[in-house]
Amino acid sequence: MNSQVVDGSRPKAEGVIFYDANGRKHTAYLNNASCRASEIVLSAGAIGSPQLLMLSGIGPAARLHSLGIEVVLDQPLVGQDMADNPLYGLIMPYTKSIPLSTATVVGILDKIYIETVNGYDFSSLSVGSAAPTQSSTAFQEAAANSTTNLGFILGKFKGPISEGYLQLQSTNVSDNPNVRFNYYQAEEDLRRCVHGMKAIIDVLNSESLSSYRFRNTTTRDLLEMMVNMPVNLRPRHPNATTSLEQYCIDTVMTFWHYHGGCRIGKVVGRDYKVIGVESLRVIDASTFVFSPGTNPQATIMMLGRSIGLRILQSRRRRSNLVSQNFSFKVDKTKLFQEIRVSRHKVNKTPISKYIFNFEI
Numbered sequence: 001m002n003s004q005v006v007d008g009s010r011p012k013a014e015g016v017i018f019y020d021a022n023g024r025k026h027t028a029y030l031n032n033a034s035c036r037a038s039e040i041v042l043s044a045g046a047i048g049s050p051q052l053l054m055l056s057g058i059g060p061a062a063r064l065h066s067l068g069i070e071v072v073l074d075q076p077l078v079g080q081d082m083a084d085n086p087l088y089g090l091i092m093p094y095t096k097s098i099p100l101s102t103a104t105v106v107g108i109l110d111k112i113y114i115e116t117v118n119g120y121d122f123s124s125l126s127v128g129s130a131a132p133t134q135s136s137t138a139f140q141e142a143a144a145n146s147t148t149n150l151g152f153i154l155g156k157f158k159g160p161i162s163e164g165y166l167q168l169q170s171t172n173v174s175d176n177p178n179v180r181f182n183y184y185q186a187e188e189d190l191r192r193c194v195h196g197m198k199a200i201i202d203v204l205n206s207e208s209l210s211s212y213r214f215r216n217t218t219t220r221d222l223l224e225m226m227v228n229m230p231v232n233l234r235p236r237h238p239n240a241t242t243s244l245e246q247y248c249i250d251t252v253m254t255f256w257h258y259h260g261g262c263r264i265g266k267v268v269g270r271d272y273k274v275i276g277v278e279s280l281r282v283i284d285a286s287t288f289v290f291s292p293g294t295n296p297q298a299t300i301m302m303l304g305r306s307i308g309l310r311i312l313q314s315r316r317r318r319s320n321l322v323s324q325n326f327s328f329k330v331d332k333t334k335l336f337q338e339i340r341v342s343r344h345k346v347n348k349t350p351i352s353k354y355i356f357n358f359e360i
Contacts, residue, residue: 011058011072012278013040030279037315039279043304047166049286050079050261051177054168058277067171073276077267079166081260084181085291087253088193089154090200090222091229094118094212098149105294107203112196113293114203117152151212153203155196156255158293161186166261183252193248226251257296259288272307283307 015029030038042049053059057072059079064071100119107114164180184190201219203209223241231253240250262268262282267275272287274280285291285300292299 010276010278013280016040037318039281039311042280042282043284044286045284046082046258046261046286046288047177047179049282049284050082050166050267051168052173053078053262053267053274053282054177055171055173058274059168063167067168069168069171075267075276077263079177079261080163081263081266081289082164082166082179082181082258083160083162083260083291084183085156085158085160085255085257085293086183086189086193086248087154087156087255088197088248088251089152090197090204090226092151092153092204092209092212092222093214093217094149094151095214096212098151098212103154107199108293109199110195111293112155112157112192112199114153114155114196114199117154118150120150120152153200155193155200156257156293157189157192157196159192159290160189162189163260179258181258184249190245190248194244197244197248223247257285257291259285259291259296262286263289271310281307 013030015027017025017027019025030040032038042052044052050059053075054064055069057064057070058075059073060076061071061074098118101117103115103117105113105115160183162182162185164182164185167178169175169178184193204213204222205219220241227236227240227247227250229251231251234250234252236250237246240246262274264270264272264287268282268287269275272281272283274282283304285296287303288296288299
C-alpha cells in the first residue's frame with residue numbers, strides 16, 4: 001500500500017500496488033484522496049493482512065527497520081495474538097465400504113466439536129512422501145482387506161487460548177512470513193484436547209461402530225497408526241500412545257482457521273479502521289479475538305456484509321449533507337462564502353443537525 005503523512009503527523013493510505021496474473025506491476029490510487037469516503041479495505045486474511053501492513057510500514061518499528069522498511073506507523077501489535085484452532089483425532093480403517101463424505105459435525109460436547117470425514121481409500125494413509133509404520137496390527141489387517149476405506153473422527157474446540165505471532169522474513173511479498181501459533185501453550189487448550197480425544201475413543205469403542213471395526217484392532221493400535229503418520233514435522237515421543245497429553249502435542253494439525261494479527265481494539269477500532277491511519281480498514285479474520293467452534297467462513301462473510309452496509313450508510317449520510325434545497329437572496333460571490341462557512345460548521349457539528357444542500 002502507498003501512504004502519505006497528513007498534517008505532518010497522521011499517515012493516510014492513498015493507493016495499492018498489485019501484480020496481475022502475468023506478473024505485471026500496477027498501482028491504483030484512491031479516486032478522491034481528499035474525500036473521507038475514499039478508503040482502502042484490506043481483506044487478505046489472518047496471514048496476509050498483517051503481512052501487508054508490515055510491508056507497508058505499519059508494524060513494530062524495530063523489526064521493520066531491520067529489514068530496511070520505512071516506518072509509517074510504529075504499531076507493535078500488528079502480527080501479535082495469532083491463533084489457530086488445533087485439529088486432533090483418530091483414523092479408523094473400516095471393514096465395510098462407506099460413502100465418501102466431507103467433514104460433518106456429529107456432536108458438540110462442552111464447547112468441543114466432533115466431526116467425521118468418511119470413505120477415503122486406504123492408500124490415502126500415505127501422506128506426503130512417508131507412510132505409517134506397517135508393523136501395527138491395525139495397518140496389517142486393513143492393508144489385507146481390499147474393501148477397506150477410512151474414517152477420520154476429529155475434534156476442534158472454540159478459541160483457542162494459546163496465542164503466538166507473525167513476523168516478516170523478508171521484504172518480498174511472495175515470501176511467506178514466519179508464523180508461530182504456540183499450540184497447546186495454554187494448559188486449558190491441552191485439557192480440552194484430552195477431553196475431546198476421550199470422547200472420540202468412546203465413540204470408536206461404541207457398539208454402533210463395532211461392526212465396522214477390525215476385530216483385533218485396539219485403541220492403542222489406532223493411536224500408534226496416527227502417531228506414525230507424517231501429519232506434521234514435530235518429533236514423536238515414546239509415550240505418545242500412552243499419554244493423551246503427549247499424543248495431542250505430537251500429532252497436532254491445523255484446521256486452517258487462522259485468526260488474529262490485526263485484532264480489534266488493538267490494531268483496528270470498532271469501525272475496523274486501522275488505528276492511527278486515515279482511509280484504511282481491515283475486514284477479515286485477522287481482527288478476530290477468537291474463532292467459533294466450527295468453520296468460521298460464515299462468520300467472516302457476515303462481518304464483511306455488516307461493515308459493508310455500515311460504509312454505504314456512512315456514505316449516504318455524507319451525500320445527504322447536500323440533499324435539501326436552500327436559496328439565498330445574495331450575489332454569487334457572497335453565496336459561495338456562505339457555503340464555505342456553512343460547510344466548515346458542518347465539520348464541527350453533529351451530522352444530525354445539518355442535513356441540507358445548497359443550490360444556485
